[in-house]
Amino acid sequence: xxxxxxxxxxxxxxxxxxxxxxxxxxxxxxxxxxxxxxxxxxxxxxxxxxxxxxxxxxxxxxxxxxxxxxxxxxxxxxxxxxxxxxxxxxxxxxxxxxxxxxxxxxxxxxxxxxxxxxxxxxxxxxxxxxxxxxxxxxxxxxxxxxxxxxxxxxxxxxxxxxxxxxxxxxxxxxxxxxxxxxxxxxxxxxxxxxxxxxxxxxxxxxxxxxxxxxxxxxxxxxxxxxxxxxxxxxxxxxxxxxxxxxxxxxxxxxxxxxxxxxxxxxxxxxxxxxxxxxxxxxxxxxxxxxxxxxxxxxxxxxxxxxxxxxxxxxxxxxxxxxxxxxxxxxxxxxxxxxxxxxxxxxxxxxxxxxxxxxxxx
Numbered sequence: 001x002x003x004x005x006x007x008x009x010x011x012x013x014x015x016x017x018x019x020x021x022x023x024x025x026x027x028x029x030x031x032x033x034x035x036x037x038x039x040x041x042x043x044x045x046x047x048x049x050x051x052x053x054x055x056x057x058x059x060x061x062x063x064x065x066x067x068x069x070x071x072x073x074x075x076x077x078x079x080x081x082x083x084x085x086x087x088x089x090x091x092x093x094x095x096x097x098x099x100x101x102x103x104x105x106x107x108x109x110x111x112x113x114x115x116x117x118x119x120x121x122x123x124x125x126x127x128x129x130x131x132x133x134x135x136x137x138x139x140x141x142x143x144x145x146x147x148x149x150x151x152x153x154x155x156x157x158x159x160x161x162x163x164x165x166x167x168x169x170x171x172x173x174x175x176x177x178x179x180x181x182x183x184x185x186x187x188x189x190x191x192x193x194x195x196x197x198x199x200x201x202x203x204x205x206x207x208x209x210x211x212x213x214x215x216x217x218x219x220x221x222x223x224x225x226x227x228x229x230x231x232x233x234x235x236x237x238x239x240x241x242x243x244x245x246x247x248x249x250x251x252x253x254x255x256x257x258x259x260x261x262x263x264x265x266x267x268x269x270x271x272x273x274x275x276x277x278x279x280x281x282x283x284x285x286x287x288x289x290x291x292x293x294x295x296x297x298x299x300x301x302x303x304x305x306x307x308x309x310x311x312x313x314x315x316x317x318x319x320x321x322x323x324x325x326x327x328x329x330x331x332x333x334x335x336x337x338x339x340x341x342x343x344x345x346x347x348x349x350x351x352x353x354x355x356x357x358x359x360x361x
Contacts, residue, residue: 004069012031034047226286
């Protein structure tokens with residue numbers, strides 16, 4: 001064996017889209033459901049780990065064998081998931097997605113398959129997304145499903161059979177893409193940079209949990225204050241509702257309000273006509289601020305060790321090869337011009353809203 005092509009299907013109660021790969025895998029209920037593989041372009045085999053099958057010892061050994069190259073589409077996912085249970089050094093892996101991005105192709109198995117003109121039987125099965133939703137994420141408890149919070153293979157054997165086919169097809173697609181990309185030389189320097197990127201993302205960045213929690217608590221207090229004040233001014237049940245606020249403003253001003261977007265509100269404030277309308281618009285302006293969104297993202301993506309992982313995407317912009325921000329979007333952190341910043345941070349950590357109001361408003 002010289003190459004081992006792999007695709008896995010997994011379960012975790014953590015939302016990978018919001019929290020990222022690393023927290024997704026670190027979840028206590030994370031597990032690998034299916035393991036599809038091909039040795040040197042041989043027919044694909046699927047190991048049903050969810051139903052008690054075990055990886056062949058040959059494959060377990062291959063995962064850590066430096067003489068065998070492991071390939072996958074978006075290999076960072078397979079590499080990190082598998083390393084929770086088996087040892088497989090990153091320098092033994094090759095990422096078909098990154099090589100495709102280097103060559104100017106779009107990201108995503110279906111997207112690159114379309115761009116390469118792969119036949120329908122070589123593309124990712126369109127039913128895959130529905131199957132992933134069914135087996136790979138928690139389900140809502142209902143009377144119709146016996147109040148369960150997760151779907152297992154036994155709950156729909158036909159769907160599970162189709163899911164295994166889908167898993168195998170991903171390897172077929174990845175191999176087809178890899179074989180086409182073999183004509184392109186991927187520089188060793190880029191391979192090493194990708195490996196470094198993976199290790200940096202896996203290490204993550206330490207976050208001040210006290211500061212994050214404090215900022216979100218204060219933001220919550222301030223939001224409640226603003227909503228209470230808005231209700232007193234307008235009598236609306238939900239003054240944060242754009243539809244309700246538009247209707248109220250039109251009644252108060254006698255003019256049509258087309259938009260309450262961030263760029264339009266300042267002009268509306270300028271032409272408010274009454275103090276009550278002006279105050280409502282100023283409240284709307286403050287409620288729509290996104291200044292705490294990064295704290296929300298940090299809290300969601302933060303691991304038990306207070307580190308946030310997976311903040312950068314290698315070749316996120318495939319035309320230039322530059323990194324792209326993910327999760328917290330650290331590439332566009334706002335500048336801070338506060339005097340006595342360390343003092344302000346301590347007030348936030350201590351959730352001292354009264355002092356913050358007195359000093360910084």
